Amino acid sequence: MNSLKRKDLLDIQSLSVEEILLICRSAKYFKDIFTRSVKSVPVLRGKTVCTLFYEPSTRTRLSFELAAKRLSADLINFSVSTSSVVKGESLIDTVHTLEAMKVDYIVMRHAASMAPHFLSRNIKASVINAGDGFHAHPTQALLDTYSIMEKRTSLDGLHIGIIGDIKHSRVARSDIEAFKKLGAKVTLCGPPTLVPDDFQLYGVDITYSLDELLPELDVINLLRIQKERQQGSLFPSLREYHRQFALTEERFRMCKSDVIVMHPGPVNRGIEIDDSVVESSHSIINEQVTNGVAVRMAIFYLLAGGAPLDEMTEERGAHEDSN
Numbered sequence: 001m002n003s004l005k006r007k008d009l010l011d012i013q014s015l016s017v018e019e020i021l022l023i024c025r026s027a028k029y030f031k032d033i034f035t036r037s038v039k040s041v042p043v044l045r046g047k048t049v050c051t052l053f054y055e056p057s058t059r060t061r062l063s064f065e066l067a068a069k070r071l072s073a074d075l076i077n078f079s080v081s082t083s084s085v086v087k088g089e090s091l092i093d094t095v096h097t098l099e100a101m102k103v104d105y106i107v108m109r110h111a112a113s114m115a116p117h118f119l120s121r122n123i124k125a126s127v128i129n130a131g132d133g134f135h136a137h138p139t140q141a142l143l144d145t146y147s148i149m150e151k152r153t154s155l156d157g158l159h160i161g162i163i164g165d166i167k168h169s170r171v172a173r174s175d176i177e178a179f180k181k182l183g184a185k186v187t188l189c190g191p192p193t194l195v196p197d198d199f200q201l202y203g204v205d206i207t208y209s210l211d212e213l214l215p216e217l218d219v220i221n222l223l224r225i226q227k228e229r230q231q232g233s234l235f236p237s238l239r240e241y242h243r244q245f246a247l248t249e250e251r252f253r254m255c256k257s258d259v260i261v262m263h264p265g266p267v268n269r270g271i272e273i274d275d276s277v278v279e280s281s282h283s284i285i286n287e288q289v290t291n292g293v294a295v296r297m298a299i300f301y302l303l304a305g306g307a308p309l310d311e312m313t314e315e316r317g318a319h320e321d322s323n
């Protein structure tokens with residue numbers, strides 16, 4: 001596989017296994033750069049990246065912005081609350097404005113599913129989906145995949161549990177697609193109201209008993225209870241949710257001795273996970289954030305037609321050896 005032969009990165013569904021592995025291998029190269037005193041490279045010099053966020057974000061937005069800066073791109077950001085969207089400007093007119101400014105990459109988060117797909121059909125720039133409605137969050141799934149591979153080399157044969165509010169989670173949908181493509185067994189767990197039966201179409205198992213599932217898992221991927229997306233009461237109370245589905249200190253003792261604990265953030269401490277588990281040596285929540293920058297650098301690089309970096313590194317090493 002030479003590079004990503006595509007203009008946009010919109011979802012996991014359209015990525016091949018080879019493309020996912022290429023992104024992960026390239027991310028490793030960029031992560032190694034973080035240990036240098038100068039952490040930037042001139043890969044996107046002269047290119048412009050615009051972050052276009054119609055929904056709040058901390059990690060994804062900062063991570064894309066840092067990735068763009070570390071690749072030496074010019075960066076502009078668009079905040080809905082301070083833009084002409086509040087005066088009624090439509091998405092298509094915002095798109096035409098960005099097109100006129102000759103932006104090269106648009107990183108978009110939007111509450112409407114498929115909004116980045118619409119954008120990609122109407123603009124020459126590369127569009128990267130930073131989360132659309134309940135639909136997809138492909139770069140989160142790629143950084144989650146990379147983070148597991150860093151610890152276990154491969155996902156093949158691993159049993160990964162995704163616990164919590166699956167129904168409202170774009171992360172869950174993209175994670176399931178990525179983990180299944182790479183050969184993992186995936187089990188979903190949460191209250192029946194938050195884990196709809198139709199998720200079985202993804203080829204996953206579903207259980208409502210966290211206590212039975214935990215001892216089986218190699219990776220526990222917890223999701224946030226998304227109070228802002230819920231209409232009506234989908235479980236009796238947060239206290240009851242914690243009692244049945246939180247990764248508490250007591251439940252953590254039931255897990256495998258080398259289990260990995262993940263969370264895409266933001267974390268509701270004391271609701272889906274106890275403080276002590278967040279802080280435990282099994283938790284890779286902060287490493288996921290670091291890896292997010294490397295994975296997003298790799299995506300920018302590969303969408304720009306960059307050659308595989310591991311081969312370049314090997315060639316350079318061979319050349320250096322022969323001198």
Ligand code: CP
Pocket residue numbers: 056057058059060061131140264265266
């Ligand atoms: N994981 C994630 O998407 O976090 P943000 O909403 O803070 O970007």
